[in-house]
Amino acid sequence: xxxxxxxxxxxxxxxxxxxxxxxxxxxxxxxxxxxxxxxxxxxxxxxxxxxxxxxxxxxxxxxxxxxxxxxxxxxxxxxxxxxxxxxxxxxxxxxxxxxxxxxxxxxxxxxxxxxxxxxxxxxxxxxxxxxxxxxxxxxxxxxxxxxxxxxxxxxxxxxxxxxxxxxxxxxxxxxxxxxxxxxxxxxxxxxxxxxxxxxxxxxxxxxxxxxxxxxxxxxxxxxxxxxxxxxxxxxxxxxxxxx
Amino acid sequence: xxxxxxxxxxxxxxxxxxxxxxxxxxxxxxxxxxxxxxxxxxxxxxxxxxxxxxxxxxxxxxxxxxxxxxxxxxxxxxxxxxxxxxxxxxxxxxxxxxxxxxxxxxxxxxxxxxxxxxxxxxxxxxxxxxxxxxxxxxxxxxxxxxxxxxxxxxxxxxxxxxxxxxxxxxxxxxxxxxxxxxxxxxxxxxxxxxxxxxxxxxxxxxxxxxxxxxxx
Numbered sequence: 407x408x409x410x411x412x413x414x415x416x417x418x419x420x421x422x423x424x425x426x427x428x429x430x431x432x433x434x435x436x437x438x439x440x441x442x443x444x445x446x447x448x449x450x451x452x453x454x455x456x457x458x459x460x461x462x463x464x465x466x467x468x469x470x471x472x473x474x475x476x477x478x479x480x481x482x483x484x485x486x487x488x489x490x491x492x493x494x495x496x497x498x499x500x501x502x503x504x505x506x507x508x509x510x511x512x513x514x515x516x517x518x519x520x521x522x523x524x525x526x527x528x529x530x531x532x533x534x535x536x537x538x539x540x541x542x543x544x545x546x547x548x549x550x551x552x553x554x555x556x557x558x559x560x561x562x563x564x565x566x567x568x569x570x571x572x573x574x575x576x577x578x579x580x581x582x583x584x585x586x587x588x589x590x591x592x593x594x595x596x597x598x599x600x601x602x603x604x605x606x607x608x609x610x611x612x613x614x615x616x617x618x619x620x621x622x623x624x625x626x627x628x629x630x631x632x633x634x635x636x637x638x639x640x641x642x643x644x645x646x647x648x649x
Numbered sequence: 650x651x652x653x654x655x656x657x658x659x660x661x662x663x664x665x666x667x668x669x670x671x672x673x674x675x676x677x678x679x680x681x682x683x684x685x686x687x688x689x690x691x692x693x694x695x696x697x698x699x700x701x702x703x704x705x706x707x708x709x710x711x712x713x714x715x716x717x718x719x720x721x722x723x724x725x726x727x728x729x730x731x732x733x734x735x736x737x738x739x740x741x742x743x744x745x746x747x748x749x750x751x752x753x754x755x756x757x758x759x760x761x762x763x764x765x766x767x768x769x770x771x772x773x774x775x776x777x778x779x780x781x782x783x784x785x786x787x788x789x790x791x792x793x794x795x796x797x798x799x800x801x802x803x804x805x806x807x808x809x810x811x812x813x814x815x816x817x818x819x820x821x822x823x824x825x826x827x828x829x830x831x832x833x834x835x836x837x838x839x840x841x842x843x844x845x846x847x848x849x850x851x852x853x854x855x856x857x858x859x860x861x862x863x864x865x
Contacts, residue, residue, distance in 0.1 A: 460663035462655065532826040545655045597828065605657045623828055 425627070426450035432547065434614060436556050443556055446614060449621040453547045455540040462545075465538030465601040468530040480520030483508045489515075540624050542604040553611045596620050726768040728790055733798055734776025735761045736784070751786040753811075754820055766820055769811055774798055787850075790841075796848055800861060809850045810834040810842050 429447035436443040448454075483489065489508030496503050504511075510518045546552040592603055596616035604610055612620070653659055674685035687694045703710050736756075739745045744759040753770045756762050762770055769789025777794050783803035791799075791808055799806045810832060811819060818829035834842050834851070842849035845856035 457655070459655065459659075459661050460666065463660035463662055466657060466660055532824065535826045542655070549654045551654060602657070605655060605660075608654065608656075 426454055430454050430547070432552070432554050434554050434556055437558075446554060446617070448547070448617065449625050449627060451626040452540050452621050452624045453544050453552075455537065455544040457545050457548060458537070458541050461534060461538050461541050462601055462605065464530060465535060466605065468528055468535070469600065469602045472527040474526035476524045476526045478521035479523055480517040482518070482520070483510060483516030486514070486516045536624055538601040539599060539604075539620075542601045543599075543610075543620070543624075546604060546610045551609050553609060554617055555611060555613055558611075558613045597623075728769050728771035729762045729766050730771050730773050731756055731761050731788070732773045732775035733780040733795060736786075737776060737780055737782060740782050740784070745784075747782060747784050749785075751784055752819070753788060753816075756788075757820055766816065768813070769816060772799075772806070791848065793846075806848050807850050808842060808847050810838055 428450065430450050430453050431445050432448050432453075433442050434444045434446050435441065483506065486508040489506040491507075493504045493507050494501060506512075506515075508515045510516050543552070590607070592607060594603065596612070596619045599616075599620060671681060672679065673681040674683075676682045684694075687698075692698050700706070703712060705711070736745070736751075739759045739761055740747055745751055745755055753762070753766065756770060757764065757766065771790035771792070772786070772788045772795040773792050774794030774797075777798035780798045781802050784799065785805045786799065787807050787809045789808060789811060791806055796806055812832040814825075815829050815832045818825045833839075839851070841847055843851045845852040845860040848857060848860075
């Protein structure tokens with residue numbers, strides 16, 4: 407990748423990156439038949455973010471650090487049970503002097519500088535956290551790994567129905583029940599969408615409603631108000647509906 | 650774009666993101682050999698080599714020569730105030746949209762309250778004599794006279810509880826990482842927002858109507 411560094415002629419702050427003015431286009435698929443039923447317009451500030459791998463790396467490190475339990479613990483010589491009596495007298499035995507059978511030098515003795523419970527979580531600016539989700543979404547779209555479906559309703563909560571839906575390249579309120587026994591499928595509501603899980607799975611499947619909600623949360627749209635963007639994007643949805 | 654798709658296995662830091670630590674005391678050619686950048690002799694050689702803030706060399710430091718006074722109330726709340734004449738003014742200027750419910754966010758965007766709202770916004774009754782806009786408004790607190798004036802003008806008012814977290818999410822959505830669930834008031838706040846006389850959002854609608862009639 408070639409990157410060009412932009413600097414302001416007066417050495418001041420860098421000019422703001424121009425915002426995209428046109429929405430992105432994406433296919434909408436219908437399950438289980440995998441028909442393409444139309445197109446939908448996507449917020450370019452959410453799905454057209456620069457593909458910053460370094461931002462993804464920071465968010466993944468942040469997420470994984472926050473998951474660490476931090477409960478590793480060893481006992482020091484004062485915490486190991488027993489060891490109150492001096493094992494043998496200080497002088498005259500010919501043995502090395504010893505004060506306690508729980509000294510770190512003894513078998514069964516305490517541990518020196520062992521792990522103690524600690525909080526491993528690190529901090530990451532919230533704007534970077536959100537940018538990470540945008541980058542991951544944009545990467546999914548750019549890699550053609552994003553499948554937008556009109557609805558995620560399954561006929562039943564059977565795994566078979568889900569697998570059939572998935573492998574017929576189509577998709578699935580029986581959704582989480584059906585996916586429970588499947589290691590390769592993670593089902594989550596749109597508010598839980600996160601960088602780690604998106605990168606951990608090759609494909610991301612979202613309903614149109616989920617796309618709209620995520621856009622509302624993540625958009626950095628600056629041309630007018632958020633309502634303008636919504637009406638701008640939704641006008642197109644309605645056109646599609648009419649067709 | 651090069652071949653492989655983005656995954657957990659091929660993430661990378663940005664070039665130049667990491668810097669190697671300086672290793673002190675690793676030989677003369679390292680520029681930090683011998684005394685390892687610590688100079689000669691004295692307490693400065695140690696990790697705790699500097700006096701703590703406000704330490705006066707052993708003499709009683711100034712802050713301890715003075716007696717303690719005052720106290721800090723952890724439960725106190727400071728509300729930013731907005732008066733009815735402020736609202737009339739921005740409505741007239743077109744900076745508030747009277748067709749939708751006016752929230753504290755709208756008040757902030759309209760410039761009636763500053764960018765630093767601490768615990769919420771309280772609506773006060775200055776300008777009630779001339780207030781005639783039928784608006785619907787949601788704020789943290791409201792004075793009796795403000796409530797009376799808004800309802801007399803044909804509008805409605807609800808007082809809504811926000812804690813610091815939900816207030817930040819409401820006023821500055823860009824500052825929170827995710828949408829926030831609504832907070833539930835406790836103690837004195839719960840009482841305030843359950844009271845129909847305050848037009849609290851937890852008060853029963855019927856009781857509110859009753860309360861409005863009493864005012865009339």
